Every structure is written in structure tokens, then in C-alpha cells.
Amino acid sequence: MQDHDLDYMLACSPKLEIFALISNYCLPDCVRIGSYTLRCVLLWHSLVDEVAIIAAPQMQRLILYCTHAPEPGMTIKVKIGYAPQLTVLGYLDTAKHVLQIGNTIIKARVTKVSPSTEVPSIKVLAVKVRFRVPGEVRTLLSFLRCFPEVETLHIMASDNDTDYYDDPGEVKARDKLNSTFWERVGPIKCVQSRVKKVVFDQFSGGPNQVEFLKLVLARAVLLQNVIVLLAGPESMMMNEVTGKLQPLASKRMWANKSLRKHSLEVRGRSAGHIWSYSDASDLSISDPFIS
Structure with missing residues (x-):
């Protein structure tokens, strides 16, 4: 064709x-x-x-x-x-996709937020990112700024991916994020004023993964529900990751400390899960991504 x-x-x-x-x-x-x-x-x-x-x-x-x-x-x-x-977009892949909105190509640390670089209709957004790669973390933050009305955010970590074009030696040689990077992240409108639900898939407990969750919890005043899906079903990983996430369940870590009901749920990845393209294209399902 x-x-x-x-x-x-x-x-x-x-x-x-x-x-x-x-x-x-x-x-x-x-x-x-x-x-x-x-x-x-x-x-x-x-x-x-x-x-x-x-x-x-x-x-x-x-x-x-x-x-x-x-x-x-x-x-x-x-x-x-x-x-x-x-209203639904994803998975945008920070390693493989170049996002263009209108006539503007979105570039981390270059593109400034403006009405011409935003898609306000998007309510459900899914992004795949290798948190071990600093450039992809910056791209993730730039992508989020393009969708100011997102209410449900799906993040899939791909730190364990071995893409056919990926050079492991090159990845290891890339710069690491500065120790104050997460403190200096600028405003992200959808996080601060719209996001109600976050699903973090393939979570392995890496430092940038944890820091991203902290950032969202500390800024998202409407956030009610966080679901963390582990990268594997092993009980050892469940215990280790739960230990890292336990402090984040405290109300003092959440932006809206007066919210009566909020939850941070950790789940193991169910064995044999198969993603269904027929379900994803079923318009009666409001959220076609893993939840």
C-alpha cells in the first residue's frame, strides 16, 4: 500500500x-x-x-x-x-517520536508554551519514556506542557527496553540530571490544575521515576488516584518498591492536603497481559490505556 x-x-x-x-x-x-x-x-x-x-x-x-x-x-x-x-492521545514515545503541533516542532528547553503549541482538547494522555535518559525526561516535561487540559495521565517507563537502534554504551555515557533538576522544573499547567488520575506503568523504582511521582503529587491539587503498576510480578520487587512509595502515600506529600479521599495503589504486573487493539479502538471505553 x-x-x-x-x-x-x-x-x-x-x-x-x-x-x-x-x-x-x-x-x-x-x-x-x-x-x-x-x-x-x-x-x-x-x-x-x-x-x-x-x-x-x-x-x-x-x-x-x-x-x-x-x-x-x-x-x-x-x-x-x-x-x-x-481527546485521547498516546503512547507518545520520547525516544522515537518527534511531536509537531501546527507548524511548530516541540523541542525540550527550546519551545516556549503558547496557544499555537497547545492542544487543549486532550483529556487522556499516554507517554512512554526512558527515565534513565535525561534528554527523554526533559522531552516528557515539554510534551506535558503541550496538553494543558489533561485529566488522566498514563506514564509508561521503558528503562528496561533494548531498542534495536539503542547503543548501551552510548546510553551509559549520557549526562545525568543535576541534583537540583527536579526542584527547578517550571510550571506544568495540566499537572497543577487538571490532572485527577495518574497511572504509572512498568515502575521499577529508579530515582527519576520516584522524583517524577513526587513532582506530580506535590503540584496536582485535583489529584485523587495514583496507580503504580510494577515492571514485574516478583514479590521481592513489590516489597522494595512499596518501601520507596510508602512515604508518598502520606497526605503531607500531596498538594491538596485537605482532600478527603485520595489513594496511591501499587499493583504487580499480571502475567500474560495482552494489550488489545480492538479494545483500544472501542469508543465506548473512555480510557483505552491500561488502568
């Missing part, structure tokens, strides 16, 4: 609402979404150069799961154009 074939198929499908592209390898290399009827687009185990929402006035969710660039070291551009009803 060439790019123009996909464009033609969408143009000739005036009632199409859900479109899933599964296990495609390099063709089409650019997925351009221009449709007046599409409500959900899902890419699953796909190799592409670019995913671009050109004009999709009815589109409600864009799901990217296990997407890869065609060549080692390359990235995938995720471009959000006209999609006023887009």
Missing part, C-alpha cells in the same frame, strides 16, 4: 469512523489523516516515517502502540493539525 493508496481509500470512505493499521512495514511510510468522519485511528506494531492529522473534525482518539521508525536512529514525526475533538 503506497501513501496515495491510503489517501484514496480514506477519500472514498465517507462513512468510515474507525481505522486501524496493523503490522505494516514501511508502506505506507506516511499516514496522513484527512477525513470528515473518522473518530479513531490506531497504529499497532507499525513502521512509519510520519503520522499526521491534517484535517479530522470528528476525530476523538489517536492510538500509537509499538510504532517504530523504518531505519535505526530515525524518528517518527507525529503531527497534530486540525482535530478540535481529539
Whole structure:
């Protein structure tokens, strides 16, 4: 399937609402979404150069799961154009995805927050990040600033990932975050005024993972529920991580200390869990990510 074939198929499908592209390898290399009827687009185990929402006035969710660039070291551009009803987005991958909003490419420590770099319609956001890589942590914070109205935030740690283009020696040689980095993180609007639920998947208790949780707890005044899903089901890991997280369950660590009901729940990863693209594209399920 060439790019123009996909464009033609969408143009000739005036009632199409859900479109899933599964296990495609390099063709089409650019997925351009221009449709007046599409409500959900899902890419699953796909190799592409670019995913671009050109004009999709009815589109409600864009799901990217296990997407890869065609060549080692390359990235995938995720471009959000006209999609006023887009409410669900993820997983944005800080290692593989370059986010473009309108005409602006979002770059950590470079892009300034403005109406032209924000997508206020997003309510459910999922981001995959290697917390061991400082540049990806900075990218995560930049991504969050682009979605000021997020209410449910899914974070998936990928510190144990061994991507086919990843050089372990190069990763180890990268700079570490300054000891005062987390204290100097600037305002993140969605965290401070909108986020009610956080799901942290593949949590292993690394220092940056813990510090990120502390940051969210200390700033999110509307936060009610935090679910931590461990990277493995082992009881030893459960005991170790629970020990690290126990202090965070105290009300004094939460921004809203007067909130009557809040919870921090730690769960082991259930063996054999299979992510379902059919569930993810089911519009009757308000949150298609693991919860």
C-alpha cells in the first residue's frame, strides 16, 4: 500500500469512523489523516516515517502502540493539525517520536508554551519514556506542557527496553540530571490544575521515576488516584518498591492536603497481559490505556 493508496481509500470512505493499521512495514511510510468522519485511528506494531492529522473534525482518539521508525536512529514525526475533538492521545514515545503541533516542532528547553503549541482538547494522555535518559525526561516535561487540559495521565517507563537502534554504551555515557533538576522544573499547567488520575506503568523504582511521582503529587491539587503498576510480578520487587512509595502515600506529600479521599495503589504486573487493539479502538471505553 503506497501513501496515495491510503489517501484514496480514506477519500472514498465517507462513512468510515474507525481505522486501524496493523503490522505494516514501511508502506505506507506516511499516514496522513484527512477525513470528515473518522473518530479513531490506531497504529499497532507499525513502521512509519510520519503520522499526521491534517484535517479530522470528528476525530476523538489517536492510538500509537509499538510504532517504530523504518531505519535505526530515525524518528517518527507525529503531527497534530486540525482535530478540535481529539481527546485521547498516546503512547507518545520520547525516544522515537518527534511531536509537531501546527507548524511548530516541540523541542525540550527550546519551545516556549503558547496557544499555537497547545492542544487543549486532550483529556487522556499516554507517554512512554526512558527515565534513565535525561534528554527523554526533559522531552516528557515539554510534551506535558503541550496538553494543558489533561485529566488522566498514563506514564509508561521503558528503562528496561533494548531498542534495536539503542547503543548501551552510548546510553551509559549520557549526562545525568543535576541534583537540583527536579526542584527547578517550571510550571506544568495540566499537572497543577487538571490532572485527577495518574497511572504509572512498568515502575521499577529508579530515582527519576520516584522524583517524577513526587513532582506530580506535590503540584496536582485535583489529584485523587495514583496507580503504580510494577515492571514485574516478583514479590521481592513489590516489597522494595512499596518501601520507596510508602512515604508518598502520606497526605503531607500531596498538594491538596485537605482532600478527603485520595489513594496511591501499587499493583504487580499480571502475567500474560495482552494489550488489545480492538479494545483500544472501542469508543465506548473512555480510557483505552491500561488502568
